[in-house]
Amino acid sequence: VAANVTSYSNTALAANTAYVYRVRAYNGVGNSEYSNEASVTTPAPAVPAAPSGLTASALSTSQVNLTWVDNSGNESGFRIERRLAASTVWSQIAQVAANVTSYSNSFLAANSPPTPPTSTACAPTTAWATPPTPRR
16 A cells, blocks of 8 residues: 555455454565554355245236345345145245346146255246246
8 A cells, every 4th residue: 555544445355254464564674563463354144134025916827926025135036935825835936036026937737736846946847837037
């Protein structure tokens, strides 16, 4: 840093990591002794805030559209889960990108129980699921 600068902002650090800093002055003659050491730990990443205002609209016997409010600024995406009303078992049916606030679930088979996908990405396994259709 330049002469008479008394602060420095260190960016692009790893989360939840301890760092130790020290400073010394220098000029054409040489270096000063080091300052005291200052320790700091960067915060752990925050869990995203939960979405709210989820609504489901049945457009037909084979399509349901979902919309929600994105209340976080740090999500990697949204995982969409579904269960039959008479069941307590949830299954992930889709995954959409960050900032996406709607999803269309098409080709629903009447009274078809949800089947878990084969991976954490949207991996439809039955006739009632289609790949995610992100809408903004």
